Amino acid sequence: GIQVEQSPPDLILQEGANSTLRCNFSDSVNNLQWFHQNPWGQLINLFYIPSGTKQNGRLSATTVATERYSLLYISSSQTTDSGVYFCAGTYQGAQKLVFGQGTRLTINP
Amino acid sequence: GAGVSQSPRYKVAKRGQDVALRCDPISGHVSLFWYQQALGQGPEFLTYFQNEAQLDKSGLPSDRFFAERPEGSVSTLKIQRTQQEDSAVYLCASLTGQRRWETQYFGPGTRLLVL
Numbered sequence: 001g002i003q004v005e006q007s008p009p010d011l012i013l014q015e016g017a018n019s020t021l022r023c024n025f026s027d028s029v030n031n032l033q034w035f036h037q038n039p040w041g042q043l044i045n046l047f048y049i050p051s052g053t054k055q056n057g058r059l060s061a062t063t064v065a066t067e068r069y070s071l072l073y074i075s076s077s078q079t080t081d082s083g084v085y086f087c088a089g090t091y092q093g094a095q096k097l098v099f100g101q102g103t104r105l106t107i108n109p
Numbered sequence: 110g111a112g113v114s115q116s117p118r119y120k121v122a123k124r125g126q127d128v129a130l131r132c133d134p135i136s137g138h139v140s141l142f143w144y145q146q147a148l149g150q151g152p153e154f155l156t157y158f159q160n161e162a163q164l165d166k167s168g169l170p171s172d173r174f175f176a177e178r179p180e181g182s183v184s185t186l187k188i189q190r191t192q193q194e195d196s197a198v199y200l201c202a203s204l205t206g207q208r209r210w211e212t213q214y215f216g217p218g219t220r221l222l223v224l
Binding site for chain 1: 140142144149150151152153154157165168198200202204210212213214215217218220
């Protein structure tokens with residue numbers, strides 16, 4: 001079946017800490033992506049990462065496609081990093097996305 | 110504006126009322142998606158348009174949900190005889206449709222509360 005599972009569901013950290021978010025996905029899911037949903041509900045694409053590693057500032061992502069998992073790393077967390085992080089992928093050769101349940105990240109000052 | 114816009118941003122409806130939610134995609138974007146996001150959950154696919162053609166409506170939860178995009182730009186999601194379980198954020202996304210894969214640009218969503 002189509003499965004996208006994220007862990008942990010919640011993460012509370014102090015400003016300056018590092019964090020790792022994990023996404024496991026079934027073999028029917030492709031084109032793995034990471035999104036950030038800010039406290040006002042806006043979803044922003046962070047990475048398109050079907051395999052390999054990408055970095056953008058304090059954020060980086062790695063997908064090991066053969067083992068069906070992806071990791072999102074956030075270094076030196078800031079309060080503005082708070083929100084919900086989703087991984088998502090496509091399936092059935094279409095561009096509609098299937099999302100995980102999200103990881104709610106809270107960065108305290 | 111340059112992004113996807115949605116209106117209204119908030120809607121409170123009494124159970125049984127009909128509602129209409131509007132999405133203005135990025136100008137020139139061929140593909141348009143609607144997603145439903147329940148509280149504490151990830152977005153779930155509802156329906157997909159390519160220009161004015163509704164190519165996939167497999168995610169619509171019931172025949173009370175109807176979507177249209179008559180001129181291939183603005184889209185409207187209509188919910189008839191709303192029920193409490195329809196309370197959710199409804200997200201619209203668009204993309205150019207010109208590449209094999211590209212990111213989806215999401216609007217701010219419409220938060221629907223059915224009382």
